[in-house]
Amino acid sequence: xxxxxxxxxxxxxxxxxxxxxxxxxxxxxxxxxxxxxxxxxxxxxxxxxxxxxxxxxxxxxxxxxxxxxxxxxxxxxxxxxxxxxxxxxxxxxxxxxxxxxxxxxxxxxxxxxxxxxxxxxxxxxxxxxxxxxxxxxxxxxxxxxxxxxxxxxxxxxxxxxxxxxxxxxxxxxxxxxxxxxxxxxxxxxxxxxxxxxxxxxxxxxxxxxxxxxxxxxxxxxxxxxxxxxxxxxxxxxxxxxxxxxx
Amino acid sequence: xxxxxxxxxxxxxxxxxxxxxxxxxxxxxxxxxxxxxxxxxxxxxxxxxxxxxxxxxxxxxxxxxxxxxxxxxxxxxxxxxxxxxxxxxxxxxxxxxxxxxxxxxxxxxxxxxxxxxxxxxxxxxxxxxxxxxxxxxxxxxxxxxxxxxxxxxxxxxxxxxxxxxxxxxxxxxxxxxxxxxxxxxxxxxxxxxxxxxxxxxxxxxxxxxxxxxxxxxxxxxxxxxxxxxxxxxxxxxxxxxxxxxxxxxxxxxxxxxxxxxxxxxxxxxxxxxxxxxxxxxxxxxxxxxxxxxxxxxxxxxxxxxxxxxxxxxxxxxxxxxxxxxxxxxxxxxxxxxxxxxxxxxxxxxxxxxxxxxxxxxxxxxxxxxxxxxxxxxxxxx
Numbered sequence: 001x002x003x004x005x006x007x008x009x010x011x012x013x014x015x016x017x018x019x020x021x022x023x024x025x026x027x028x029x030x031x032x033x034x035x036x037x038x039x040x041x042x043x044x045x046x047x048x049x050x051x052x053x054x055x056x057x058x059x060x061x062x063x064x065x066x067x068x069x070x071x072x073x074x075x076x077x078x079x080x081x082x083x084x085x086x087x088x089x090x091x092x093x094x095x096x097x098x099x100x101x102x103x104x105x106x107x108x109x110x111x112x113x114x115x116x117x118x119x120x121x122x123x124x125x126x127x128x129x130x131x132x133x134x135x136x137x138x139x140x141x142x143x144x145x146x147x148x149x150x151x152x153x154x155x156x157x158x159x160x161x162x163x164x165x166x167x168x169x170x171x172x173x174x175x176x177x178x179x180x181x182x183x184x185x186x187x188x189x190x191x192x193x194x195x196x197x198x199x200x201x202x203x204x205x206x207x208x209x210x211x212x213x214x215x216x217x218x219x220x221x222x223x224x225x226x227x228x229x230x231x232x233x234x235x236x237x238x239x240x241x242x243x244x245x246x
Numbered sequence: 247x248x249x250x251x252x253x254x255x256x257x258x259x260x261x262x263x264x265x266x267x268x269x270x271x272x273x274x275x276x277x278x279x280x281x282x283x284x285x286x287x288x289x290x291x292x293x294x295x296x297x298x299x300x301x302x303x304x305x306x307x308x309x310x311x312x313x314x315x316x317x318x319x320x321x322x323x324x325x326x327x328x329x330x331x332x333x334x335x336x337x338x339x340x341x342x343x344x345x346x347x348x349x350x351x352x353x354x355x356x357x358x359x360x361x362x363x364x365x366x367x368x369x370x371x372x373x374x375x376x377x378x379x380x381x382x383x384x385x386x387x388x389x390x391x392x393x394x395x396x397x398x399x400x401x402x403x404x405x406x407x408x409x410x411x412x413x414x415x416x417x418x419x420x421x422x423x424x425x426x427x428x429x430x431x432x433x434x435x436x437x438x439x440x441x442x443x444x445x446x447x448x449x450x451x452x453x454x455x456x457x458x459x460x461x462x463x464x465x466x467x468x469x470x471x472x473x474x475x476x477x478x479x480x481x482x483x484x485x486x487x488x489x490x491x492x493x494x495x496x497x498x499x500x501x502x503x504x505x506x507x508x509x510x511x512x513x514x515x516x517x518x519x520x521x522x523x524x525x526x527x528x529x530x531x532x533x534x535x536x537x538x539x540x541x542x543x544x545x546x547x548x549x550x551x552x553x554x555x556x557x558x559x560x561x562x563x564x565x566x567x568x569x570x571x572x573x574x575x576x577x578x579x580x581x582x583x584x585x586x587x588x589x590x591x592x593x594x595x596x597x598x599x600x601x602x603x604x605x606x607x608x609x610x611x612x613x614x615x616x617x618x619x620x621x622x623x624x625x626x627x
Contacts, residue, residue, distance in 0.1 A: 051469060055626045069626055075471045085466035087255065089262040094255075101251035102470035130262075146466075 003062075004029045004154055004185035005050060010059035012042075012049050019045045020208045023059070027187065027201065029153075030180050034199035035189040036232060041205045043189040044082060047158055050187065051077060064153060075104045078152035082159050082189075084139040088132040092123060092142050095131060096149050103150035110149075117145040120175045122168060136163045144172065155179070157188040161195055173198050193229045204232055211235040248472050252480025256454070260488065266450060270492055274442040275499050281438060282504055285431040293334035293355040295362075296327050300339040307366035308337075312358050335359045435506060436586035437558050439496050443489055443519050444526040444579055445551055451485045452530030453543050459534070468625040474618050482527060489523030490516065509593030515586065518599065521606040522582040528613030529578070535620045554579035559587060581605045 007025035011018060020042045027033045035043045048054045050061055052069030061068040064076060086095055093114060100110045118124045121141035131139065140163045147155055155176075161169050173195075176186055180200070188195070196202055197216055204212040212219055212235040216228050223231045260267060291312065297305055298318040309315055318327060324336040324347040334355040335348040346363060348356045458464040467477065497515055500506040508515070533550060537543040557563070557574040564571070574580045585602035588594035 053465075053469065053625045071471050071473070071625075073471075074469060077469075079466070079469040081462055081466050081469070083462040085462035087259065087463060088461075089259045090255070094258060098251060098255050099466070099470065102248055102467060102472050104248075104471060 002029050002065075003027070004031075004064060005033075005187065006060075006062040007046075007050065008060050010046075010049065010061065011057045012045055012054060013057055018057075018208065020049075020205075023210055025203060025210075025213075027185055029185050030183045031201055032176060032180050032186040032188070032199045033201040033203060034196045035187070035203050035205060036191060036193075036196050036228075037189075037205035038191065042208045043205055044158060046205070047156055047187070047189060051079060051156060075150070076153045078103075078147035078150055078155045080143045080147040080155075080157045080160055084136075084143050086131045086139055086142060086146075089130065091128050091130050092118070092134070092145075093127040095142060096127075096146060099146045100149045103152075105150055113149050113151060117149040120148060121145045121172065137165065137168075140164055141168070153184060155184060155186045155188075157186065159190060160188055161190065161192055193227070193232075196228045202228065204235055206236055206239055209239070211239045248476045249479045249483065252472075252477060253483045256481060256484030257487070259454070260484070270446050270450060270488060271495055274446065274492060274496055277442060278435070278438060278496065278499065279503075281434060282431055285434060291354060291358065293358045294332070295359055296322075296324070296331070296333045296336040298322065298324070298336065298338045300337055300344070304339075304366060304370060307369045308362050310362055310365075313362050337363070431504075432506070432591065433587070434560065435500060435504070436590040437560055437583040439493070439500070439515075440519065440522055440579060440582040440586045441555060441558060442496065443493055444522050444554070444582065446492065447485055447489050447523045447526040448530040448533075448551060449543070449547070450488075450530075451481060451527045452534040452537075452546075453540055454485075455481070455531045456534040456537055456540065456543055460539070465624050468621070474621045474625075477621070478528075478531070478614060478617055481531065482524060485527050486520055486523055489527075490520055493519035493523075506590070508590050510589030510595065514589045514594070514596055514599060517596075517603065518582060518585045518589065518606075521603060521610065522578070524610040525578045525582075525606055525613065528610050528617060532613050532616045532620065535617075553577070558583040578606060578609045581609075 003026055005025065005027040007023055010020060010023040010025075012020040012023075023046060025033075035046065037043050045054070049056055050063060050068065051074065052061070052063075052071070055069055063070070063073060066073050087098070090098070096114045096117065097110055100113065101107075105113065114127075115124065118127055121144050123138065123141055123145060126134070126138060131142065134142065140160075144157070144160055147157060160172070164172065177198075180186060188199070190196060200215060202212070202214065202216055202219060203210055212223070212231060214222070219231045220226065220228065223234050225231055225234060292314055293312060294314045294316060295308070296316045296318045297308075299320065305315060316331075316333065318336065324338055324345070327333060327336050328347060328349045333349065334352070335346055338345045338347070344363075346359065348359060350356045455464070458467070464477075468474075493516055497508070497512060501508060529550070533546050534543060537546065553573075554577045557577040558579045563574045563580070566574075581602040585594070585599040585606075588599055588602075
């Protein structure tokens, strides 16, 4: 196992406002890390920084041994955005073809990869329908397929399970675990606790700071509670108390 | 490779959107056809003139194809007659004094009346002069005859009988550009061709990129190893192609339907329009950065597009106030329209329009740079 993502002493923000501070993070290849936190906590900012869309204000981000930002390295990262960033006038297949080509896949590779990626999210039947006729869940699934299509080393999924029914959610998690056993690294954000319990590693972010970090089992034991949700609530209360004394 | 994929996607999206496609290709022809008919009928305008107590010789002298004369009774008030009967003007004579009251809601009719009145006065004066001359000539002749009879020299009388002939001038007019049938439309067409391409490419490409921003596809796109320049180039090639087709359509429509004579080469026209489209495209993409919605994009039309029409040569730049003239120099359409007019009406070659083309390239490069900078907001590498 090698280290896929390394974040040290990261401070990040926009202009003078600081969104994230003192973030330290390490993910090994084959691990699934879930970032949990309320909306506005800074999850998406952290994800953008790891992808190199934003330069760190302070600290360092390394992905696959290379310092970010690094444009070329984006070819090895599969990204699923929080909003369904899809071309509605095009069909599902055309969307996959386009984004695949942007990732640097050849037409031959695309022909091979598209059926597989569409299969994972159960979209084979609807690939030749235009996206504007898709339901919300189908769009979400197509977004995920786009992230998978280039068979990337690192998958970054921003809220992947929103609007997806429980059956398909389970199916997707199965696929994610399978990818992880093949050595792929997965970083996802969520505020669904069931998702968090499936992950190997958890990082809880609240008000721009990491309040708890570790495996789900370890965290539950350390906080003397019985669920991940309880860990999050307790860690949040502790953060508030600490802030009061400062 | 990625540029081609983006180019292909632009085409796919465009072909799916039949209405925008129709707008891009049919609307320009519709506009040009309207302009064609509007500016054709300009020549046979007539103005109605009411006359009151005016000397009949003067009235006769005023009368021409463009003026319809109506006799008025003595009591009518000029202003009331104009309001009631919608005459363009009323001419009243009181002794030696002539008073012309003009409606002046249509300045071209006022001009016709003023011109006709002036011409009539000149006509009458020359006539009067001619009569005096004739009278003088006759008197002179009589005097000479008397003199000849007195001196008994028949030669002298004979000589004088052949009075000096007035040379009969015949005017023949040559037109350097265009011909006697040239109307304002001929001046307007090259400008409108450039404008139509500029306007539609600006609007459609600007809104297309705006849509990419608002739906998040631009951010998603930048989360791949694509270069910013590849995105812009893909757009450039895609919309450049549409601009090219649009230009061809307009040029051939003008040639075959309006029977417009294009003196220069069509290739030069295509080069100008494609360059103009590039400027419009890069400007549209840039402006779309400042718009949060399609509606806000449309709000930029009166600010960015409309002023360009005024400075594109429809109103001659050298007739403008001095402080206004430099503004034309910062309008891309001014250079485009200038080059277009030169090619269509004066048969300018590539070298002649080189300066305009260089400036257009300069504009395109400038906006291109600005686009690259603004896209940094989304991805900092």
